[in-house]
Amino acid sequence: MSKFVWLFFSVSGRVSRAAYFLGGMLVAVVQAFPLYRFTLAPEGSPESMMWSTLFMVAFLASLWSNVALAVKRLHDLDKTGLIAVILFVPVVSIVAFLVLCLFPGQPGPNRYGKQPNAPA
Template structure:
């Protein structure tokens, strides 16, 4: 699979499985994409056209990255042989941090499962 397709699969598809390292690093990239426009917004003068632009970019980055967070979590849950619908628990404020840590720390199911043959590949 070409690199561009792997990137699109990792962040935008919910099929297949993803391992701990790819989940963590993908989540880190999504967090950076969310944080950079917010950082630039905080540096810009209040009420300036620049601050308006960065606030809009921060909102767009946040909305666009929501799907990527969901897709990563669904594939990580698939690696643990759990249904992807459980990814919705990531929207519960305090519990989401615990679930994120669990998804980062617990190893996936060895060998094939009902969601795919191997981690880090589409189903």
């Protein structure tokens, strides 16, 4: 469980391309499921209110998780995590996601950790 918390909520350490992509996909599913269920619920119903609340909670948690994953991915590229702010620019964020998924990390230890997919 501690690895899960580290992966999605900590900004220390490094993650590989595969861990970044798979983590990002899991975050997207966690965010999409309550939104999907909300669209199926009758408008104004208690069920609709429940799913909209769950979506907001999932959205806020996934927002931080996306930033934490991106920071660790940038650390694997030996770049500062501050560059992760580009994820908030609508069109640029798609390009940034692709870049972070495709470019290989720095081999061996760097200033952000000894190896990818482990806390610093």
